[in-house]
Every structure is written in structure tokens, then in C-alpha cells.
Amino acid sequence: TQLLEQSPQFLSIQEGENLTVYCNSSSVFSSLQWYRQEPGEGPVLLVTVVTGGEVKKLKRLTFQFGDARKDSSLHITAAQPGDTGLYLCAGLYYGGSQGNLIFGKGTKLSVKP
Amino acid sequence: EPEVTQTPSHQVTQMGQEVILRCVPISNHLYFYWYRQILGQKVEFLVSFYNNEISEKSEIFDDQFSVERPDGSNFTLKIRSTKLEDSAMYFCASRETRGRNYGYTFGSGTRLTVV
Numbered sequence: 001t002q003l004l005e006q007s008p009q010f011l012s013i014q015e016g017e018n019l020t021v022y023c024n025s026s027s028v029f030s031s032l033q034w035y036r037q038e039p040g041e042g043p044v045l046l047v048t049v050v051t052g053g054e055v056k057k058l059k060r061l062t063f064q065f066g067d068a069r070k071d072s073s074l075h076i077t078a079a080q081p082g083d084t085g086l087y088l089c090a091g092l093y094y095g096g097s098q099g100n101l102i103f104g105k106g107t108k109l110s111v112k113p
Numbered sequence: 114e115p116e117v118t119q120t121p122s123h124q125v126t127q128m129g130q131e132v133i134l135r136c137v138p139i140s141n142h143l144y145f146y147w148y149r150q151i152l153g154q155k156v157e158f159l160v161s162f163y164n165n166e167i168s169e170k171s172e173i174f175d176d177q178f179s180v181e182r183p184d185g186s187n188f189t190l191k192i193r194s195t196k197l198e199d200s201a202m203y204f205c206a207s208r209e210t211r212g213r214n215y216g217y218t219f220g221s222g223t224r225l226t227v228v
Contacts, residue, residue: 031213042117042204042219043156050213088156092213099211100146100169103156 002027004091006104013079014112021074021107023089030099032065032072035088037106043088079111115139119205119220126195126227134190134223136205144208145188146217147180149173149201156204162188163211195227 005024013019023032031050035043047056049065049072056063060083062075072089086108090101118137126132138145147159161168162180170178179191188207192199202224206217 033216035219040202040222040224042206042222043217045216045218048214048216090156099213100158100161101148101156101217102158105155 002029002091002093002102004089004102004104006089006107008107009105010108010110012110012112015081016078017111019076019079019109021076021087021089021109022071023073023104024071025091026070027091027093028069029091029093029102030069031092032069033090033092033101034063034072034074035090037086037088039086043090046087076109079109081111081113084109084111115218117205117207117218117220119203119223121223122221123224124226126225128197128227129194132192132195132225134192134203134205134225136188136190136220137186138188138205138207139209139218140186142207142209142218144168144211145182146206146208147190148204148206148219150204150222151201159190159203192225195225197227200225200227 007022033048034046037043047063052067052069054065060077064073086106088106089104120135145162150156158171160170160174177193181189202222204222205220
């Protein structure tokens with residue numbers, strides 16, 4: 001059974017601080033996707049990382065896929081109150097024919113002004 | 114930006130009743146999914162659908178659940194006889210292709226409350 005462990009579960013920081021969220025598994029994934037979810041809404045895709053060691057940047061957000069494609073991290077530089085939300089990592093695996101997502105439990109980020 | 118539309122946004126039903134949750138995926142997408150999220154828990158895979166048939170289903174997706182694409186646009190999830198533990202947010206998602214580069218587009222969800 002594929003499992004994704006996310007840490008930390010909760011993070012409360014001041015505006016301007018940096019933070020890193022981790023997503024770890026013992027399983028290899030074809031790709032790793034990061035989503036952001038607002039209360040009462042569906043997850044919204046931020047990025048997909050595919051190649052081991054890949055780094056992608058989205059403004060102040062930096063995503064990295066581990067060399068072995070088992071783990072990933074999200075680093076936010078100079079966090080803003082607008083970054084507040086639930087960040088989910090999800091691994092794509094092809095147990096079936098078309099690929100399905102395994103989600104982590106999420107990291108609830110709160111950025112205080 | 115194209116979006117996945119789900120209706121209703123909120124449904125309250127009595128235990129034992131049938132419910133149908135509706136989704137309109139993005140028009141050029143070929144792969145469709147249902148996920149659910151029980152309050153405070155992780156998002157869980159229910160079923161995937163391609164070419165008018167189920168591709169894969171999880172252990173959660175038992176005989177009480179069914180999916181259908183009755184016309185070219187709608188994608189529905191039916192729960193035949195709801196149980197209290199079916200209370201959750203149900204998310205429909207679609208993808209253009211099955212390639213690993215492609216992310217999922219999720220709808221805003223239907224909050225199902227079984228009383």
C-alpha cells in the first residue's frame with residue numbers, strides 16, 4: 001500500500017519567514033503533485049514534478065522531487081498572509097491503467113501579519 | 114480557465130436514501146475520477162473512469178456505489194443506500210491524458226451529510 005507522510009501537520013509563522021514542508025514515502029511515484037486546498041473547496045494544482053532531482057519554482061515557492069522519486073519538499077520564501085492554506089502532496093502511481101493519486105494528510109499553514 | 118463543475122454543493126439525505134452527485138468535467142478531458150474526503154482526513158481515491166467504463170476502483174467503492182456518464186458531458190456518482198459513514202466531501206476530477214506530467218483538475222466538491 002502506497003503511503004505519503006507529510007510534515008509538519010501544522011505550521012504557524014510570521015510574515016516574512018521561510019518554511020519547508022516535507023512529503024515522504026517508501027514507495028516510488030511516477031510523479032509528485034502539490035495542491036493547495038481552501039476550506040470547502042477542491043484541491044487546486046500548484047505543480048507537478050516528474051524527474052528525480054527536479055526543482056521547479058513558482059514565484060516564492062520552490063518544489064523539489066527527491067532523486068529516488070520517493071519524497072518531495074515545498075519551500076516558501078518570505079511567506080505572506082496570502083500563503084495561508086492547506087498544502088497537499090499527492091503521488092501518482094499506476095497500480096491500475098490510468099494512474100491514481102495518493103494524497104498526504106496535508107500541512108495547514110498559517111502566516112500571521 | 115476551464116473548470117470542473119459539481120452539483121449540488123451541499124446535500125443532506127436520510128440514511129438509506131439514494132443520492133446522485135453530478136459533475137461536468139472539462140470538455141476535452143478523457144479521464145474522470147471521484148475522490149472523497151471525510152472531515153479532518155485525507156483525500157481518498159474512489160474510482161477512475163475512461164472510455165465509458167470503470168478503470169480502477171478502491172475498496173471503498175463497493176456495490177452501493179456506481180458511476181455513469183449518461184451523455185457527453187455529465188459524470189455521476191450514485192450511492193444506492195446511504196450510510197452515516199458516507200458523510201464526506203465528494204470531489205470529481207478530470208485529466209486530459211493519463212501522462213505523468215498532467216495534473217488533475219478538481220471540482221469544488223459536494224458536501225454530503227447523511228442523517
